[in-house]
Amino acid sequence: MSHPTTDRRTLSLLKPTGHLTLGNYLGALRQMAAQQGDADCYYGIADLHALTVPHRPDDVRAYTAEMLRLCLAIGIEPERSTLFVQSHVSAHSELAYLLESTAHLGELNRMIQFKEKGRGRSDTRASLFTYPALMAADILLYRTSEVPVGEDQRQHVELTRDLAIRFNREYGEVFVVPEIVTPATGARVMDLQNPTAKMGKSATSTAGTVFLLDRPSVARRKVLRAVTDSDGDLRYDPMDKSGIANLLDVLSACTDGTGPADLAASFTSYGGLKEAVAEAIVATLEPVQKRFAEIEPGEVLEVARRGAQRAREAALPTLHAAQQAIGLR
Numbered sequence: 481m482s483h484p485t486t487d488r489r490t491l492s493l494l495k496p497t498g499h500l501t502l503g504n505y506l507g508a509l510r511q512m513a514a515q516q517g518d519a520d521c522y523y524g525i526a527d528l529h530a531l532t533v534p535h536r537p538d539d540v541r542a543y544t545a546e547m548l549r550l551c552l553a554i555g556i557e558p559e560r561s562t563l564f565v566q567s568h569v570s571a572h573s574e575l576a577y578l579l580e581s582t583a584h585l586g587e588l589n590r591m592i593q594f595k596e597k598g599r600g601r602s603d604t605r606a607s608l609f610t611y612p613a614l615m616a617a618d619i620l621l622y623r624t625s626e627v628p629v630g631e632d633q634r635q636h637v638e639l640t641r642d643l644a645i646r647f648n649r650e651y652g653e654v655f656v657v658p659e660i661v662t663p664a665t666g667a668r669v670m671d672l673q674n675p676t677a678k679m680g681k682s683a684t685s686t687a688g689t690v691f692l693l694d695r696p697s698v699a700r701r702k703v704l705r706a707v708t709d710s711d712g713d714l715r716y717d718p719m720d721k722s723g724i725a726n727l728l729d730v731l732s733a734c735t736d737g738t739g740p741a742d743l744a745a746s747f748t749s750y751g752g753l754k755e756a757v758a759e760a761i762v763a764t765l766e767p768v769q770k771r772f773a774e775i776e777p778g779e780v781l782e783v784a785r786r787g788a789q790r791a792r793e794a795a796l797p798t799l800h801a802a803q804q805a806i807g808l809r
């Protein structure tokens with residue numbers, strides 16, 4: 481097993497609430513694969529987090545299996561990284577309770593995601609309120625030194641730091657206080673039908689979302705039907721021409737890295753640009769889909785089993801130290 485010889489340890493989790501999209505790939509997955517070797521990487525499918533909102537049990541299971549397999553298909557190598565399913569490592573739930581017993585009501589009440597998604601509704605699941613403690617457990621269990629997160633998750637990692645510092649102060653030095661790092665910027669991909677909103681795996685309509693496993697003809701059609709504008713002026717202007725800017729951003733991310741403003745100059749029509757984007761997306765998805773098809777379900781199970789074992793070995797010393805410090809062992 482060739483673990484990288486580095487002190488940097490990083491963790492990223494994917495929540496199994498939908499099919500992974502081109503946005504996930506260009507914005508996160510590709511960087512996750514590239515990072516292997518530079519850091520000791522922990523990559524988890526956060527199935528416990530998928531229970532914080534109404535869900536269908538079979539969907540969570542199916543998305544979890546699909547995401548694991550896609551992680552392998554995009555180049556996450558289980559010999560170099562620890563790839564695991566969160567619920568297979570019970571230390572996550574166990575440490576989460578200790579951190580719920582460290583967090584204050586006021587802190588959890590201030591979480592933007594809770595305010596936006598659940599506060600004030602009587603049928604909001606209690607776990608939506610407490611899940612920042614679970615997320616803190618995810619991070620702290622592995623003595624993670626760096627957490628790459630986008631702006632929407634920043635507040636959660638700040639809370640994780642606060643909880644680690646408070647716990648360490650009250651009960652003794654147990655946790656590594658993680659740094660928040662801005663991930664190497666991947667493209668921010670917008671919805672093809674609504675280019676001012678992020679392309680997301682849980683969008684109500686899928687017409688503007690390219691999924692990693694979309695058949696080439698389907699992906700193509702979605703691109704050719706992308707919303708643009710009516711002035712016909714082909715230039716890169718994210719403020720006033722969000723549809724065209726998004727297509728240029730995607731093209732830039734899927735090809736050799738020529739910037740979107742320079743790419744704009746090489747097209748004379750919106751139709752020509754859409755054709756090129758469709759082709760670039762299909763070429764990007766093709767090798768991923770090919771590898772996905774080659775991976776046997778049994779291989780995925782074995783990867784998850786070994787990943788959980790390795791994750792447990794890394795997590796248990798931290799859990800035990802925390803239990804002892806707080807008065808349990």
Ligand code: AMP
Pocket residue numbers: 494495502503504505506507508509630666667668669670678679680681
């Ligand atoms: P999510 O699907 O929102 O749970 O996000 C999983 C990861 O994919 C996070 O690192 C996101 O920042 C990234 N991601 C999700 N959607 C997009 C998008 N449309 N463009 C770029 N990155 C994205």
